[in-house]
Amino acid sequence: MYGDYKVLLEQLKFILCSENIKIDESMKKYTTFKLGGACDIMIFPSSEEELIESIKCIIKNKTPYFVLGRGSNLLVKDKGIRGVVVNLTKLNRVSIEKNIIRAESGANLSNVSIIAKDNSLCGFSFACGIPGTIGGAVNMNAGAYGGEMSQVVIGVKVIDLNGEVFYIPREEIEFGYRTTTVMERKYIVIRCDISLEYGNKEEIHDEMKDLMHKRKMKQPIEYPSAGSTFKRPEGYFAGKLIEDCGFRGYIHKNVMVSEKHCGFIVTRNENATASEVLELIDIVKNRVYDKFNVMLDTEVRIIGED
Numbered sequence: 001m002y003g004d005y006k007v008l009l010e011q012l013k014f015i016l017c018s019e020n021i022k023i024d025e026s027m028k029k030y031t032t033f034k035l036g037g038a039c040d041i042m043i044f045p046s047s048e049e050e051l052i053e054s055i056k057c058i059i060k061n062k063t064p065y066f067v068l069g070r071g072s073n074l075l076v077k078d079k080g081i082r083g084v085v086v087n088l089t090k091l092n093r094v095s096i097e098k099n100i101i102r103a104e105s106g107a108n109l110s111n112v113s114i115i116a117k118d119n120s121l122c123g124f125s126f127a128c129g130i131p132g133t134i135g136g137a138v139n140m141n142a143g144a145y146g147g148e149m150s151q152v153v154i155g156v157k158v159i160d161l162n163g164e165v166f167y168i169p170r171e172e173i174e175f176g177y178r179t180t181t182v183m184e185r186k187y188i189v190i191r192c193d194i195s196l197e198y199g200n201k202e203e204i205h206d207e208m209k210d211l212m213h214k215r216k217m218k219q220p221i222e223y224p225s226a227g228s229t230f231k232r233p234e235g236y237f238a239g240k241l242i243e244d245c246g247f248r249g250y251i252h253k254n255v256m257v258s259e260k261h262c263g264f265i266v267t268r269n270e271n272a273t274a275s276e277v278l279e280l281i282d283i284v285k286n287r288v289y290d291k292f293n294v295m296l297d298t299e300v301r302i303i304g305e306d
């Protein structure tokens with residue numbers, strides 16, 4: 001394996017320090033599902049320049065790559081990922097100028113929401129309990145409790161598939177339900193600019209506390225998962241359809257449909273595998289289709305090799 005990547009690794013060592021290049025790294029450590037085989041190479045760029053140079057180098061070497069935030073919307077298959085995983089969690093600086101927050105792609109949504117609150121800026125509380133990064137959230141237009149990224153983003157600095165770097169203003173980004181132009185065009189988010197309104201710090205604090213409480217009551221955050229497994233089908237709620245098929249708490253090997261929220265598939269113990277999650281996804285999809293004639297589509301991104 002190392003032979004295949006020898007040239008690339010030599011070149012990456014000129015861009016990144018050696019502790020930011022890992023070989024054969026298990027994806028279990030980097031996903032909230034705590035599942036998945038190893039990736040061949042994982043790199044951790046910690047500045048915009050390091051990210052841009054690394055991506056250019058990877059493209060030049062024609063090596064496949066995958067961009068990783070906090071792995072909170074991912075199901076990585078058991079044989080792992082070939083090529084390079086570009087882990088952006090070290091690219092996480094956040095700055096603020098008046099009501100504009102400029103966040104690097106690897107910044108935690110929870111940190112950004114706390115910074116917004118500390119500066120009396122409202123409109124970002126919806127993101128306080130989403131366990132992902134700014135980049136991951138922009139990519140799929142993450143949202144909760146009536147808020148979503150489309151409402152606050154004013155522009156995004158990206159890299160395209162050719163390694164070109166440019167800035168896209170809000171007007172040129174199409175946001176849909178859990179989809180964006182960024183996702184469709186496979187751009188890498190380097191940085192995102194967010195515009196918020198001024199508000200009352202205490203009210204923002206209370207709103208965040210309330211949303212965190214709702215999450216704790218309704219979501220199985222005590223078990224490994226990747227959030228809602230399925231997208232909301234038009235006119236329905238995935239969790240309700242699954243519940244009405246009798247799946248609440250349904251166990252399949254080491255994984256299960258959550259008892260607390262039927263829209264979440266969770267793991268039951270450390271022996272769980274990605275294949276078991278995929279099997280359960282199929283069982284649920286087939287039963288829901290047979291009973292309600294609704295085909296569920298996964299919200300969780302499924303990547304890697306079986």
Ligand SMILES: Cc1cc2nc3c(=O)[nH]c(=O)nc-3n(C[C@H](O)[C@H](O)[C@H](O)COP(=O)(O)OP(=O)(O)OC[C@H]3O[C@@H](n4cnc5c(N)ncnc54)[C@H](O)[C@@H]3O)c2cc1C
Binds near residue numbers: 072131141219
């Ligand atoms: C308990 C729990 C609750 C959740 N609640 C919600 C919720 O309320 N609302 C919601 O929308 N989601 C929710 N999620 C799902 C998830 O947290 C979000 O989708 C989040 O935005 C994913 O961000 P991430 O950094 O973890 O992305 P990852 O899971 O690492 O990646 C997801 C996708 O985004 C891409 N990506 C990541 N970073 C970048 C980047 N910089 N540029 C381009 N593409 C990138 C990846 O390549 C991948 O395709 C929840 C998950 C969990 C585990």
